[in-house]
Amino acid sequence: MRSSSLSRRLLLLQRQLSPNSSSIVNQKRTMASQIPTKFDINTSYTMNSGYRIPALGYGVYQTPAASCEEVVLHAFKTGYRHVDSARAYRNEQPCADAIRASGLKREDIFFTSKVPPRAMGYEAAMKSIESSFSQTRLDYIDLYLIHSPYGGKEGRCGAWKALAEAQKAGKIRSIGVSNYGVHHLDELEEYIKTSGVGGTIDVGQWEIHPWLPRNDIVEWARKRNVVIEAYCPIIRGQRSNEEVLKTLSQKHGKTWAQILLRWSLQKGYVPLPKSVTPSRIEENANIYDFELDEGDMKSLDLPNSYAPCSWDPTTSND
Numbered sequence: 001m002r003s004s005s006l007s008r009r010l011l012l013l014q015r016q017l018s019p020n021s022s023s024i025v026n027q028k029r030t031m032a033s034q035i036p037t038k039f040d041i042n043t044s045y046t047m048n049s050g051y052r053i054p055a056l057g058y059g060v061y062q063t064p065a066a067s068c069e070e071v072v073l074h075a076f077k078t079g080y081r082h083v084d085s086a087r088a089y090r091n092e093q094p095c096a097d098a099i100r101a102s103g104l105k106r107e108d109i110f111f112t113s114k115v116p117p118r119a120m121g122y123e124a125a126m127k128s129i130e131s132s133f134s135q136t137r138l139d140y141i142d143l144y145l146i147h148s149p150y151g152g153k154e155g156r157c158g159a160w161k162a163l164a165e166a167q168k169a170g171k172i173r174s175i176g177v178s179n180y181g182v183h184h185l186d187e188l189e190e191y192i193k194t195s196g197v198g199g200t201i202d203v204g205q206w207e208i209h210p211w212l213p214r215n216d217i218v219e220w221a222r223k224r225n226v227v228i229e230a231y232c233p234i235i236r237g238q239r240s241n242e243e244v245l246k247t248l249s250q251k252h253g254k255t256w257a258q259i260l261l262r263w264s265l266q267k268g269y270v271p272l273p274k275s276v277t278p279s280r281i282e283e284n285a286n287i288y289d290f291e292l293d294e295g296d297m298k299s300l301d302l303p304n305s306y307a308p309c310s311w312d313p314t315t316s317n318d
């Protein structure tokens with residue numbers, strides 16, 4: 001075994017054995033590639049980094065900075081422990097203010113930011129990471145992703161190098177990518193293998209829901225224990241009138257949004273619903289008192305569907 005691989009395994013073991021070294025303690029450890037049979041609001045997955053990630057996230061894209069602290073605090077009160085932000089959302093600071101104001105222990109909260117598309121390349125990504133720290137004043141960030149694969153191979157690899165270095169320095173605990181297609185993922189895997197810069201792909205974030213299942217990407221990620229985060233998990237409300245959702249909604253006495261979020265959980269994904277509406281924040285977390293059976297899951301299985309509701313950089317070839 002190569003020494004870098006050995007030391008990574010030892011680190012992983014150490015984090016799994018030491019209760020204080022992980023972001024969520026005292027819970028059953030589930031690797032991302034194993035889908036649990038039971039879920040609750042504290043369900044989490046162990047990433048390749050050895051740290052854990054809560055299986056339900058709270059997205060803050062388009063959440064105005066002025067109201068962000070308040071809605072994130074409401075999410076914490078509701079039971080969410082995972083906030084998905086980004087440099088591009090311009091609300092990292094109020095998210096961090098909410099973390100401080102919550103009264104919760106820092107290690108019980110999971111916070112994500114992302115390198116913006118205009119900051120690809122080593123130098124610019126380093127600056128992006130520094131800006132996140134100066135704005136949030138956090139001691140560490142749980143997860144930092146490359147927001148999109150735009151920027152060419154040099155830009156992508158340079159940004160990865162910056163993330164891997166920040167991870168080694170202990171500033172960022174886990175790293176990953178967003179909106180990468182299989183060809184971008186293969187390129188990154190090759191770069192990690194050959195460059196010596198290090199880092200494991202801990203998380204990938206994509207638009208994923210029944211109308212955009214992305215089975216090729218999911219298969220790639222599963223084989224490597226990469227945690228799959230699902231953005232736009234409720235498709236921004238655009239599918240609320242679909243017959244299949246009406247049927248399942250009636251059968252289970254849950255809303256169409258809850259059906260979609262439960263589907264995402266049962267697929268083993270980490271859904272990141274966004275809402276600035278307190279009642280919806282609560283509704284979207286109230287998904288642990290029912291279960292979709294095999295037939296229900298099958299009725300939402302649309303393997304050939306390709307209908308993004310957001311951008312789709314996975315197809316870019318630059």
Ligand SMILES: NC(=O)c1ccc[n+]([C@@H]2O[C@H](COP(=O)([O-])OP(=O)(O)OC[C@H]3O[C@@H](n4cnc5c(N)ncnc54)[C@H](OP(=O)(O)O)[C@@H]3O)[C@@H](O)[C@H]2O)c1
Binds near residue numbers: 147178
């Ligand atoms: N990496 C990327 O490129 C990328 C791209 C897009 C999103 N994301 C992440 O994923 C998160 C979620 O994606 P998204 O915000 O685009 O889409 P989404 O979560 O699928 O939908 C959010 C929209 O649905 C509404 N909504 C929320 N809960 C509802 C409910 N229970 N019933 C009816 N309507 C409801 C929200 O309205 P109100 O807020 O007014 O309640 C909002 O307009 C983002 O916040 C961000 O963190 C990442």
